[in-house]
Amino acid sequence: MKNKVINGFYIIYDGICLFSRQYSKRYKDNHHLVSAFLSALDLFAKEISDKHLTKMVLEDDVFSFSLVNNILFVYTYDDVKDSSLEGISKEISTKFLEKFTSKLQNWNGEVTVFESFKEDADNIVSMKGKSTLLEMEHFLQRQKKKRLKKLKYKKRKGNRVLLEMEKTLKREE
Numbered sequence: 001m002k003n004k005v006i007n008g009f010y011i012i013y014d015g016i017c018l019f020s021r022q023y024s025k026r027y028k029d030n031h032h033l034v035s036a037f038l039s040a041l042d043l044f045a046k047e048i049s050d051k052h053l054t055k056m057v058l059e060d061d062v063f064s065f066s067l068v069n070n071i072l073f074v075y076t077y078d079d080v081k082d083s084s085l086e087g088i089s090k091e092i093s094t095k096f097l098e099k100f101t102s103k104l105q106n107w108n109g110e111v112t113v114f115e116s117f118k119e120d121a122d123n124i125v126s127m128k129g130k131s132t133l134l135e136m137e138h139f140l141q142r143q144k145k146k147r148l149k150k151l152k153y154k155k156r157k158g159n160r161v162l163l164e165m166e167k168t169l170k171r172e173e
Contacts, residue, residue: 008023015035015040016109095117095121
């Protein structure tokens with residue numbers, strides 16, 4: 001199942017990509033270059049406005065920025081409204097910090113120590129994606145039930161109107 005919620009994300013510390021994961025083919029081969037650029041954009045925003053970058057919109061993509069404990073989490077997704085992104089980003093950052101905060105304190109610059117996060121990230125994204133699909137399915141079922149109720153109501157009302165018209169016609173005869 002292709003994940004529709006998130007295309008990928010980057011975890012960046014001091015301009016270095018600690019971990020990245022892509023769920024679409026965009027940006028896949030250039031994660032270090034993309035991470036450095038995104039980090040530079042955030043630093044630029046901080047320098048000129050004293051605020052961190054929160055969102056960057058391209059034609060078909062949105063980059064969502066979140067700074068937690070001096071670690072920059074950047075998520076890419078299609079330009080659609082999706083409430084699941086917030087849940088995914090919070091879970092990913094929380095899980096990453098739980099797992100690696102102590103390692104970052106004595107970190108020697110080796111990024112391979114973060115590779116073990118792949119399974120955690122995939123589980124978070126796939127579970128949220130599945131729950132999103134399930135929520136959408138439930139929503140559509142509720143909408144379908146509402147439409148059926150309206151149709152039944154209209155049919156009953158239409159039948160009553162027809163009966164009233166028949167009665168009126170019979171009285172006039």
